[in-house]
Amino acid sequence: MDLCKVLTQRITETANGQEIDDMRGEIARxxxxxxxxxxxxxxxxxxxRELKSRSGQ
Structure with a gap:
């Protein structure tokens, strides 16, 4: 794996980790x-249900 791919993977993992934390916060809210x-x-x-019973459905 070249350096560019390694850095891209680490940036992606960090971004995904932050997104996960953000999502957890939203879920809690x-x-x-x-x-x-x-x-x-x-x-x-x-x-x-009441309206349906009144209309005979």
Missing amino acids: YRHDITGYEADNRGISAEL
């Missing part, structure tokens, strides 16, 4: 939101 969205979805599903 959005966990609370996801829980809220799930609750919203349950409410919407209940409303949809």
Whole structure:
């Protein structure tokens, strides 16, 4: 492996490591939101079931 390939690989690994850290941070920030969205979805599903039952479907 030549020096250019080695350096490119190390830069890529470093960038990927930083991206992974950034993604972990985003995941942590959005966990609370996801829980809220799930609750919203349950409410919407209940409303949809009610509307379907009213319309006879």
